[in-house]
Amino acid sequence: MSPTKAIHKKTKKSRIRKINDWLHLWLGITSGLVVFHLGITGCIFAFQKEITEFIHRKEFFVEVPANKKTIPLSILKATAEKTFGGKKKVTFISSYRQADRAWEFGAYKPGNPKAFWYFDSIDYYDIVLINPYTGKVTLVSDYKYEFFSIIKMLHWSFLINHPIGQQIIGWCTFIFVFLLISGMIMWWPKNLKKSNFDKSFKIKWKAKFKRINYDLHNVLGFYVMIICLMLALTGLVWAFQWFQNTIYVVASGSISPPEQIMAQSDSTKSVKAIPFDVAFETAQKLFKNVERIGMSPAEGGTATIYATGYSGKETYWNFDVLLFDQYTGKLLARKNQSDKNAGEALIGMNYDIHVGAILGLPGKVMAFFASLIAASLPITGFIIWWGKKKKNKNHSATKNLPQYH
Secondary structure, three states: OOOOOOOOOOOOOOHHHHHHHHHHHHHHHHHHHHHHHHHHHHHHHHOHHHHHHHHOHHHHEOOOOOOOOOOOHHHHHHHHHHHOOOOOOOOEEEEEOOOOEOEEEEEEEEOOOOOOEHHHHEEEEEEEEEOOOOOOEEEEEEOOOOHHHHHHHHHHHOOEOOHHHHHHHHHHHHHHHHHHHHHHHHHOOOOOOHHHHHHHHOOOOOOOHHHHHHHHHHHHHHHOHHHHHHHHHHHHHHHOHHHHHHHHHHHHOOOOOOOOOOOOOOOOOOOOOOHHHHHHHHHHHHOOOOOEEEEEOOOOOOOEEEEEEEOOOOOOOOEEEEEEEOOOOOEEEEEOHHHOOHHHHHHHOHHHHHOOHHHHHHHHHHHHHHHHHHHHHHHHHHHHHHHHHHHHHHHHHHHOOOOOO
């Protein structure tokens, strides 16, 4: 006779729990590669500002003279366009309150809008950094092929310009949101006894690989769930217009779109001074407490000069906008951050929330580790599934062997 073994009764799962577990498994396998891709590219991009400024410190930061007088913006703009080869026009400028920062001049022109690949959808995207006190060019960069620009577009749409790229990213992100919720349901301890508490909240590092891998999937997944959920939901805002519209309507309590400021330049008027410099000087006076000012030259006969004052050193959500006449530099219109409704303000925060910058360096650190763990979840989840599959296969083979008593 075979020795008597203690029989351990397994708790029966409800039908809803079985469906939840099944969907978690197969949707996880289906979207795993994309989730891994998003996590890794998100990790790499998290500290792009810090890494870039560390590598090019001498180019980004300049010596500040005693008088701190900067060269007129129109002259710096002409220097940048000369550096571009004389055929490319500056389309945006960033000046900084931080005195030792070089100013940024960019020239951007879209390519074929129907192109399949990212590189064909951009004609050029060049950046020049200039010392605002001396007019010396400190850096020339082709941002079309810059490392972090490519990482960003890989994260955005696999470098695909066609809508299908972002649709794949979007739907896999949508699945990831479900996986986070279904994973929480699977993780939830049946009771709060110390043994169950330890299994749910601690990694048993001294255990065998199989158990450590199981804990890495479940325990780490629990700890980063809220952050990953925020990263995923902010990603969906870009992926799907209907999702962005829903967020806007819920936050604003209105289906009316945000109010846009409108103005036109008057070509019948002119001034002796350079209008672009007049507009910039006015923007500097009105934006006394901002960290940086973005300037966009007018394009077209009645178009206006566009000035944006950003209150954060790195964030983009808190900004005021000024419109100037391109022929006189006269202020035509203004829209402040305080004029925006809740929906408009929340959508404006989306990028800063997604990259963690809204909480400064601690937020970026959290986004980095959450992205890293998110990238690991498909791997640890696959190992769990593969281990169970092998165990079931071996169990079936053993079951079919002749039994001797």
